[in-house]
Amino acid sequence: MCYSAQIRADYTKLVREFGATLSLDEFAQLYAHDAGKQRPKTPKAMDDGFIGARTPLGQDIVARIQQWHAEEMQTLDQELRVQSARLKQAEESLAHRPTQKARNEIRIAGNRIDRAQARLADLHRSGLLPRDSRIFPGVYAPVIVSEHGQRVIKPMRYQCRLPDKPARNDALYPGTYNARRDSLEAYWKNAFGHHHGVVVVQSFYEHVPRHAMEQRTLAPGENAQNVVLEFRPRPQRDLLIACLWSEWEGPEGRLLSFAAITDEPPRDVAEAGHDRCIVPIRRENLDAWLNPDPDDLGALYRILDDREPVELGYEEAA
Known part of the structure; x- marks a missing residue:
């Protein structure tokens, strides 16, 4: 599971490169000082x-x-x-x-x-x-979505709370910052085919067992040890990561949140010892992804299959 990523938070570049509009109203709501509100992460x-x-x-x-x-x-x-x-x-x-x-x-x-x-x-x-651009679960990031056919950038929390789920699910199911492909039509059915977005990332991080990274079995008496690997595209470039998002309202207020879709890992990630990976989509598929047809889920799966070809290098994170 992708527990952390280094995002592109340069609004000028996001607007210029992706023809998106910055939703200032949503950012103003995020940073508002409402009574009893905690500082957003x-x-x-x-x-x-x-x-x-x-x-x-x-x-x-x-x-x-x-x-x-x-x-x-x-x-x-x-x-x-x-x-x-x-x-x-x-x-x-x-x-x-x-x-x-x-x-x-x-x-x-x-x-x-x-x-x-x-x-x-x-x-x-x-x-x-x-590190100032790095997000973890519970932290907000700029997400590109579509409104009336127009690309819009909104701030959303990296851990998705679906509209029909209670707020306590954040603690009960902390892994909901990632949406497994094999559960898109199950747990995520109210978002998949309805509310799609992308996050622009420069790198992402994974917890990997050291012995798996070194492509060996555990030695007798050796305890498994995790290391954090940072994966970066080679050559360096931005990746558009496929996401699902949700708008939730309840006694605690209003929440925009998202989850990154994960799938079987590409060869580079599998050889590093990890069994899941976020999905970078092609730029030419961006509008089709952001404007899904719920009656044609097959087209959405084809976008996830026709992913951005990228070579990923990795190193242990500092």
């Missing part, structure tokens, strides 16, 4: 993509993002004060009487201080790093 590249916005609504989105950042900075500053006091107290306790409890307190406080400082540095940093 968005990659830095997606937030920073609005810097320099010229329209009033675009500038309003920038202001909303900055407000979220200011509130998060305030929370992180408070966390640093609390953990610094905790660390000092634990160090004093350890100096007076060495105990395992004091050592644990020093370790925990130190780790939390490091995380808070790293997050603050990210919020203050102006330039983008490759």
